[in-house]
Amino acid sequence: MSGVWIEAGVKVAVLMGLLLTGAAYLTWVERKVSGFIQARIGPNRVGPLGLLQPLADGLKGFFKEDITPKYAYRPLFLLAPALAFVPSLAVFAVIPFGDRLPILGRVISLRVADPNIGILFVFALASMQVYGVAFAGWSSNNKYALMGGLRASAQMISYELAMGFSVVGVLMITGSLRLSEIVFHQQGLFHWNLFIQPIGFVIFLVAGFAEANRLPFDLPEAETELVAGYHTEYSSMKFAMFPLSEYFHMMAISALTVILFFGGWQVPGLRAAGLAPLAVSILELAAMGLKMGFFLFLFIWVRWTLPRFRYDHLMTMGWKILLPLSLVNVFWSGIGILMGWF
């Protein structure tokens, strides 16, 4: 019993460390890539290549004055950033990063938990995500914050539907909700769900961008209309929780896209190459990292390529295009499986 707890504790600690460092350096990558896209240099003062910039930013967050507006509802104002942060972190408990790592005479499964309800667990946490944003907007007692919180929640729930429907095709093919089984089902390049479920993939990715509140869907914080949206009144580390959860969100969406549509950690032909098990595990972990990295890059790339949507266009797209399209995709997958095409 205690062995199980220790192993789980170690895994959580390692994963937490990796995620926090990852999110910190993702801000650096985002600023560097943005700089590259806009033909400027990006951060380059703090440390070589500006590599210590995330650390400086983090420290700055701690030392900034933390203002709670006079008319804010304090308990919720304090709770909201934590509520935004925790679900975006807890998602990683069910995301498998690899198969097994044979190390130090033990075989360690490269996932913290792999429940039977896998993808539903992810959706359950995603549905909790709304509250951090909604409560932040409400408790600030500020017009812009309230509008931002309201818009953000309406947007998140609208795209949650399309996201839910878009993965049904994958689940029909796999016959399981367990994320590791979804990965194992995609052995060989042409069994990747990307090629079997292209429509599902596009809907999932678009909905993912909207769920993470990233451009072109960052209407809740459209600065020209709403100042900073739901976090207008936040400062210091309470503010920092919102961007942090946004970066976690981006990483989670990237990881899920890879798992659902790009064969997860698997590299076609790698298992057959006859390498040592440890080398295979490490290469597979690296493959997972690379695939995720591509989608994280895509998030940044899209940010500087597409202009922001208008709010009515956003809702129309969610309810009138993505929702029916994802239903058609379910129908189509049903016919395909009956006919034995997939």
Added chain:
Amino acid sequence: MENLFGLAIAFVAIFSGLMVVLHRNPMVNLVSLIINLASAAIFFLLLGGQFIAAIQVIVYAGAIMVLFVFVIMLLNLRRELDPPKGGRIQKILYLPAALALAAGLVYAALGPRIALPAPPPPGPDFGSVERVGELLFTDHLFAFEFVSLLLVVAMVGAVVLAKRRLD
């Protein structure tokens, strides 16, 4: 271990349930209700019903509560924060109603038990999505199909009620 954890969650559930009724601020009531529903999900999980637990969170603590959040977010709370002015009927009836409910609860807890047949021991896949799917789409097919009718009625009802304001 699991029993102890379940007991702790039971206290969370009771406390949040009380806060739903007793606190003055509607937003606190709402947060308490979300916590209450989430602790119910943990009970399902402890009993082995993983799928039901996920539904409890997604539909109740997630979807339905979002609707409540929208309603309360857009209320003008100044009036709601004032002490409630109950009607005359409430003032007369609240005590007997509360006593009747309390008596019913005590009777249910301490009174004679209805002898139920012992449920069959749960199989290894009890509470999994596969098992639920199997039962839902074979034995409970009609109930499932009627749900769609119910949902359509709800949809039409919502549109009709909102329509007056939309035009």
Added chain:
Amino acid sequence: MEGYAAVLIFVIVGFAFAFGTFFISWVVHPHNPNPTKLSPYECGIEATTQPRDRYSIRYYLIAVLFVIFEVETIFLFPWAVKYQQLGLFGFVEMTVFIGILVVGYIYCWKKGALEWV
């Protein structure tokens, strides 16, 4: 319990991390409040109206429709998992289920409930 214990640790650690950082920052950051700093941000102008006003009914409508479709999604998941065993029977079942709901969806569309103007 299939690693739910680990999930629990994750949630607890997450809350501890969030409130821990708030606490550390509360210890080290300066505390110099003044009335202007504490007033609600309104682009430099003093707020004249209450922020919590009435808003468009569309938000409620979206939320209701969301609940309904979310329930539909929930039914789709166990069906999708069992689909290959259910075969044609399952296909017909779900076509009827979704067909009825599509009627409701078309009704909403025609009535303008999905318009956002």
